[in-house]
Each structure stands twice: as structure tokens, then as C-alpha cells.
Amino acid sequence: xxxxxxxxxxxxxxxxxxxxxxxxxxxxxAIYIGNDAxxxxxYVENYIGKGVQVxxxxxxxxxxxxxxxxxxxxxxxxxxxxxxxxxVSLIGTQYDLVNFNCEHYANAVQYNKPFSNQVGxxxxxxLLLAVIGIGFSK
Numbered sequence: 099x100x101x102x103x104x105x106x107x108x109x110x111x112x113x114x115x116x117x118x119x120x121x122x123x124x125x126x127x128a129i130y131i132g133n134d135a136x137x138x139x140x141y142v143e144n145y146i147g148k149g150v151q152v153x154x155x156x157x158x159x160x161x162x163x164x165x166x167x168x169x170x171x172x173x174x175x176x177x178x179x180x181x182x183x184x185x186v187s188l189i190g191t192q193y194d195l196v197n198f199n200c201e202h203y204a205n206a207v208q209y210n211k212p213f214s215n216q217v218g219x220x221x222x223x224x225l226l227l228a229v230i231g232i233g234f235s236k
Contacts, residue, residue: 103165105139105155111171111181113204114141117164124216125166127204128158129185142185144203150191171208181207 108114108130118124128143131152141158144150171178185207193199199214206212 101165103168108139108168109171109178111173111178111185111208113169113171113208114158115166115169116158116161117166125201127200128153129181129204129207131182131185142189142203142207144188144191144193144198144200146193146195146199149193150188150203152189169208181210184210 110130110132112130114128114130116126116128118126126143128141131140131142134140138154141153141155142150143153143158145153171181173181188203188206191198191203198212199216201214201216202212205214
């Protein structure tokens with residue numbers, strides 16, 4: 099069953115997590131930063147080949163409207179403002195799959211610490227497969 103999320107309840111600094119594929123193993127992360135002068139919701143994402151950029155909903159949901167979850171920003175109004183400032187200050191930073199991908203970016207904004215669980219899990223899975231492969235080759 100697909101859960102429907104109400105984007106009207108977003109607050110600046112909240113994170114949107116979208117599946118990058120139908121399997122949902124890899125997730126894309128973006129930060130809501132507020133509305134533009136015309137009332138359109140704006141997001142900042144770190145996208146492969148483009149880097150950190152401001153996008154509208156049409157661009158964010160370019161592959162169709164699918165959300166895995168919304169992660170609200172945890173903190174007071176002042177901390178939320180600082181998070182949005184971090185989101186905007188990183189615009190133009192280049193995408194790097196291992197060192198600064200979309201999850202690194204979103205964690206840098208929300209927690210002031212860039213990290214990616216997906217990269218860590220990918221490295222562990224690769225090591226596990228290598229160990230299994232070595233075991234079967236003997």
C-alpha cells in the first residue's frame with residue numbers, strides 16, 4: 099500500500115526521501131527550503147552530474163510522484179533557520195558518489211555532519227561478497 103504524503107505540511111529543513119529505482123534499494127534525499135515568491139515549494143538536492151542545486155517539484159519528482167518518507171527536521175526555529183542556511187550555502191558543491199552524494203548533503207544540512215549510510219552499507223556488501231567469492235574459489 100502506497101502512503102500519500104501531504105507536502106503542504108512541510109517545514110523548511112525537512113527531508114524528502116524518494117526511491118531512485120522501482121526496487122527502492124537506493125534512495126534520493128532532498129531538503130525543502132520554503133516557497134518562492136510565487137508560492138511554489140522549493141527544494142535543494144545533490145544530483146549526479148549537476149551537484150547541489152535548487153529545484154522545483156516538477157524537477158524533484160521527474161520520475162513520478164513517489165516518496166519513501168519525509169524526515170522532519172528536529173530542532174527549534176533557530177536551528178531550523180541554520181539548517182536552511184547550510185542547505186543554501188552548499189549550492190554549487192559537486193556531487194561525489196562516495197564522499198558527497200545526496201545523502202551526505204541531506205545529513206550535512208540536518209545534522210551538520212555529512213555521512214551516508216547507503217555508502218557504508220554498499221561498502222560492507224561489497225566486502226561481504228568479496229569474502230564469499232574468495233571462500234567459493236578455494
